[in-house]
Amino acid sequence: MGTLIKVCSVSELPPGSMKGIEHDGKRILVVNVEGTVHAWDGTCTHEEYDLSMGFLTGDSVTCALHLSRFNLLTGEAVNPPAEKPLARYEVKIAEGDILVEVA
Numbered sequence: 001m002g003t004l005i006k007v008c009s010v011s012e013l014p015p016g017s018m019k020g021i022e023h024d025g026k027r028i029l030v031v032n033v034e035g036t037v038h039a040w041d042g043t044c045t046h047e048e049y050d051l052s053m054g055f056l057t058g059d060s061v062t063c064a065l066h067l068s069r070f071n072l073l074t075g076e077a078v079n080p081p082a083e084k085p086l087a088r089y090e091v092k093i094a095e096g097d098i099l100v101e102v103a
Contacts, residue, residue: 004092004099013037013098018061020052023102027052028089030098031072033059038072039089039100046082 005023007030013019018031020042027042029051042051049065060078062069068082075086090101 002090002101002103004101007039007098007100010037010093010096010098016056018052018056020050021100023100026102028100028102029061029086030091030100031056031061033072037091037093037098039091040070040072040075041087041089044068044070044082045077045084045086051086 007021013032015032015035018029021028027050028039029042030039044051044063046068047065049063051061051063054064055062059072060069061072066081069079070086071078075088077083077085092099
């Protein structure tokens with residue numbers, strides 16, 4: 001098991017919102033999709049752009065740089081030019097806080 005880091009409280013990330021954080025030089029994108037919190041690598045797999053600067057729509061995020069789109073339930077790239085999926089992080093909810101497991 002890796003280290004758990006606190007991202008924010010659950011109340012700070014309502015459904016339909018996202019938050020980008022950085023930990024040890026890695027970007028992490030934390031999203032609330034219809035009440036379920038997910039965490040993904042926060043860097044677009046096409047040109048390494050910060051996905052937290054993109055657009056959240058339903059269960060996908062679109063990179064603001066070249067409009068690659070990623071499914072936030074699976075991590076899959078669903079719209080080019082990105083082809084590689086996003087890496088997933090484990091999420092835990094404890095005492096009203098969102099925690100992400102990092103290596």
